[in-house]
Amino acid sequence: MPASHKILECVEKSSWIRKMFEEGILRKKKYGPENVFDFSLGNPNLEPPPSFNRVLNEMVNDTRPGLHGYMPNAGFVETRQSVAGYLNKSNRPNFTAEEIVMTVGAGGGLNIVLKTILNPGEEVIIPSPYFVEYNFYLDNHQGVPQIVSTKSDFSIDCEVIQEAITEKTRAVLINSPNNPTGKVYGEDELKELGSILSHYTKKFGSPIYLISDEPYRKIIYDGVSVPSIFDVYNESLVVTSFSKDLSLAGERIGYVAANPDMSDKKSVLAGLVLCNRILGYVNAPALMQRVVSDLLEKSVEISTYKKKRDMICDSLASFGYDFIKPEGTFYVFPRTPVEDDVAFVTALQDENILTVPGSGFGGPGHFRIAYCVSDDVINGSLPGFERVMKKYRG
Amino acid sequence: MPASHKILECVEKSSWIRKMFEEGILRKKKYGPENVFDFSLGNPNLEPPPSFNRVLNEMVNDTRPGLHGYMPNAGFVETRQSVAGYLNKSNRPNFTAEEIVMTVGAGGGLNIVLKTILNPGEEVIIPSPYFVEYNFYLDNHQGVPQIVSTKSDFSIDCEVIQEAITEKTRAVLINSPNNPTGKVYGEDELKELGSILSHYTKKFGSPIYLISDEPYRKIIYDGVSVPSIFDVYNESLVVTSFSKDLSLAGERIGYVAANPDMSDKKSVLAGLVLCNRILGYVNAPALMQRVVSDLLEKSVEISTYKKKRDMICDSLASFGYDFIKPEGTFYVFPRTPVEDDVAFVTALQDENILTVPGSGFGGPGHFRIAYCVSDDVINGSLPGFERVMKKYRG
Numbered sequence: 001m002p003a004s005h006k007i008l009e010c011v012e013k014s015s016w017i018r019k020m021f022e023e024g025i026l027r028k029k030k031y032g033p034e035n036v037f038d039f040s041l042g043n044p045n046l047e048p049p050p051s052f053n054r055v056l057n058e059m060v061n062d063t064r065p066g067l068h069g070y071m072p073n074a075g076f077v078e079t080r081q082s083v084a085g086y087l088n089k090s091n092r093p094n095f096t097a098e099e100i101v102m103t104v105g106a107g108g109g110l111n112i113v114l115k116t117i118l119n120p121g122e123e124v125i126i127p128s129p130y131f132v133e134y135n136f137y138l139d140n141h142q143g144v145p146q147i148v149s150t151k152s153d154f155s156i157d158c159e160v161i162q163e164a165i166t167e168k169t170r171a172v173l174i175n176s177p178n179n180p181t182g183k184v185y186g187e188d189e190l191k192e193l194g195s196i197l198s199h200y201t202k203k204f205g206s207p208i209y210l211i212s213d214e215p216y217r218k219i220i221y222d223g224v225s226v227p228s229i230f231d232v233y234n235e236s237l238v239v240t241s242f243s244k245d246l247s248l249a250g251e252r253i254g255y256v257a258a259n260p261d262m263s264d265k266k267s268v269l270a271g272l273v274l275c276n277r278i279l280g281y282v283n284a285p286a287l288m289q290r291v292v293s294d295l296l297e298k299s300v301e302i303s304t305y306k307k308k309r310d311m312i313c314d315s316l317a318s319f320g321y322d323f324i325k326p327e328g329t330f331y332v333f334p335r336t337p338v339e340d341d342v343a344f345v346t347a348l349q350d351e352n353i354l355t356v357p358g359s360g361f362g363g364p365g366h367f368r369i370a371y372c373v374s375d376d377v378i379n380g381s382l383p384g385f386e387r388v389m390k391k392y393r394g
Numbered sequence: 395m396p397a398s399h400k401i402l403e404c405v406e407k408s409s410w411i412r413k414m415f416e417e418g419i420l421r422k423k424k425y426g427p428e429n430v431f432d433f434s435l436g437n438p439n440l441e442p443p444p445s446f447n448r449v450l451n452e453m454v455n456d457t458r459p460g461l462h463g464y465m466p467n468a469g470f471v472e473t474r475q476s477v478a479g480y481l482n483k484s485n486r487p488n489f490t491a492e493e494i495v496m497t498v499g500a501g502g503g504l505n506i507v508l509k510t511i512l513n514p515g516e517e518v519i520i521p522s523p524y525f526v527e528y529n530f531y532l533d534n535h536q537g538v539p540q541i542v543s544t545k546s547d548f549s550i551d552c553e554v555i556q557e558a559i560t561e562k563t564r565a566v567l568i569n570s571p572n573n574p575t576g577k578v579y580g581e582d583e584l585k586e587l588g589s590i591l592s593h594y595t596k597k598f599g600s601p602i603y604l605i606s607d608e609p610y611r612k613i614i615y616d617g618v619s620v621p622s623i624f625d626v627y628n629e630s631l632v633v634t635s636f637s638k639d640l641s642l643a644g645e646r647i648g649y650v651a652a653n654p655d656m657s658d659k660k661s662v663l664a665g666l667v668l669c670n671r672i673l674g675y676v677n678a679p680a681l682m683q684r685v686v687s688d689l690l691e692k693s694v695e696i697s698t699y700k701k702k703r704d705m706i707c708d709s710l711a712s713f714g715y716d717f718i719k720p721e722g723t724f725y726v727f728p729r730t731p732v733e734d735d736v737a738f739v740t741a742l743q744d745e746n747i748l749t750v751p752g753s754g755f756g757g758p759g760h761f762r763i764a765y766c767v768s769d770d771v772i773n774g775s776l777p778g779f780e781r782v783m784k785k786y787r788g
Contacts, residue, residue, distance in 0.1 A: 002658030003665035004513045011664045043464040070437040070643045107674030119398045136672035249464045250680030264396030270405045271397035278530035280501030285679040286644030
């Protein structure tokens with residue numbers, strides 16, 4: 001065997017998204033890139049804000065020795081202090097640098113959290129629809145996903161979560177604002193979730209962690225706010241990145257923040273730092289640590305994404321598409337008018353519209369549109385969206 | 395349990411090096427940083443070369459859209475092409491971008507290679523002394539290290555490698571120039587190793603990979619050259635980084651190069667790219683990919699490290715220390731005059747000299763000095779090195 005059995009299988013499984021990607025390349029060649037409407041990837045089309053270029057230039061011209069070398073595995077203390085200070089503005093104000101670990105994006109952050117807490121075979125409950133990479137991240141550390149449904153408006157169903165809890169449950173992993181649905185979980189549902197987890201943590205004598213993956217926290221609309229899990233439950237960790245709000249997805253910079261009131265904080269934090277090192281990340285990229293430290297309050301122009309959301313949602317609604325209007329992120333997750341979401345996505349493909357079937361997010365009967373694209377792509381796609389719906393609805 | 399059993403155990407195990415680190419902090423506070431001689435870490439003290447700052451400035455001022463966003467998981471095609479072109483100058487000239495995967499340092503590179511090839515319980519043969527993190531990297535992917543001895547001059551002992559090969563052997567992992575010994579493996583030993591691995595690859599009908607970890611390739615002295623494993627064996631991969639030769643350890647930038655003549659190249663490369671994604675790295679940091687692309691021929695001033703090597707080696711020799719003069723890296727790995735290397739390292743600590751016991755590298759009865767430090771640290775340490783040796787040798 002050239003590659004391990006599992007990796008060969010994963011390469012095979014991944015091939016559906018790869019086929020889509022290759023389909024896109026073929027179609028762009030055949031029909032011209034301006035005639036292919038690619039909504040398949042969550043790669044922000046907005047450039048980082050001007051403040052990013054200013055700070056980056058400052059940092060690059062700072063030639064004090066050691067700035068590109070190793071630092072503690074948790075990151076530069078100054079950066080971690082800034083993050084703590086930033087969190088203290090919107091949370092209970094007791095974060096210090098100690099509770100912050102700078103990471104290689106949220107992907108790196110989730111992996112160090114999961115490796116820290118999971119014994120082989122232990123379970124993580126994930127409300128669905130959800131970001132598919134979570135399955136891989138759990139499998140990396142021999143964890144087992146317990147996928148549970150959400151309510152019809154994609155809000156958390158605390159009852160089904162409670163039913164899914166066993167003595168093997170180590171964590172509940174949520175993602176709010178949610179990829180792919182755009183849902184923001186409300187304070188009441190989080191409070192209820194916190195009190196359920198408190199109950200079982202006490203019952204089993206071992207913490208069930210609440211992990212919130214929040215790279216879209218700043219990308220919200222219509223005055224919605226994203227409640228903090230730190231306020232509802234002590235055994236909690238937030239994982240986030242600057243990939244979406246500063247459009248730095250390729251720079252791989254993010255962090256993990258552990259609740260200052262966590263019951264066994266010291267060993268969890270020691271685990272996070274160790275895992276940052278032994279998973280081969282070692283530390284978050286040095287230059288970007290220093291850059292984001294000065295940009296914690298900044299983001300791309302959210303109103304631009306809101307405009308795009310409204311453009312696509314208004315049109316889809318007028319064509320008869322059925323969807324929950326996203327409160328955040330740059331995704332919308334409409335129902336497909338037929339059960340077979342792959343067939344529907346293929347029909348869109350025939351109109352040179354590239355989207356992702358909901359099955360890929362544990363949400364069959366839906367499809368995901370990533371509207372972090374130019375207005376031209378949105379406008380160009382609308383006739384195709386209309387034709388396909390007409391074809392299905394007659 | 396707050397953290398997983400394994401991680402708690404690792405945190406505990408790691409505590410010896412952490413204690414050393416904390417000891418250093420305490421001593422620097424107590425005696426003044428100028429009176430503590432810290433040779434414990436391989437963090438280059440030389441700054442990146444001036445060309446780095448020039449190229450970094452250029453890249454930062456290139457504001458074409460998308461340069462900080464996601465790119466293919468393997469990295470920017472332009473960077474991969476540059477690396478291929480660079481390798482073609484010193485190897486059989488048939489690399490293309492396809493065989494290059496940009497990674498989060500060599501740590502990231504080793505992890506994606508190991509995850510790609512290892513089924514649970516499969517073995518990797520590692521000549522000792524070796525870089526201790528390899529044990530963690532193998533364990534991340536449920537691989538089992540088979541540590542084998544080297545000859546008295548730290549060169550590869552092909553006979554013991556051959557004896558260690560079983561049907562479970564998936565790879566031999568070498569590190570040349572070697573951390574901690576400074577040894578560079580010669581062409582003849584690599585050829586012999588290649589022919590042994592060819593034999594067993596044929597016999598078992600499944601490739602045994604040769605993985606060479608080469609971040610110190612450019613840090614060599616006295617006209618020594620580092621032979622390429624690509625020339626001696628087809629089932630081979632090189633993992634490297636710009637951490638040491640460009641002093642960019644904190645920026646986490648490196649790459650994996652797979653032999654263009656590898657037998658099942660396509661599936662191995664697909665595995666590497668998938669693992670880059672699913673281990674949460676996603677891709678190597680975007681800005682640094684573009685920077686190193688223009689600096690492949692560059693390095694810090696190697697003669698400066700040579701001068702440091704000669705300073706420390708000449709003095710140690712005159713004090714009666716017994717060691718193999720390093721041909722590369724910025725480490726020297728002398729024998730301890732007593733069996734108990736931890737006791738000897740502790741005696742050095744009492745002189746405010748911080749080093750690492752050889753036991754930590756699978757080389758008990760030795761200790762590692764990382765001489766990537768200022769000349770003042772070297773000069774300041776010499777009386778202490780002399781006193782401790784006198785104490786032991788009488």
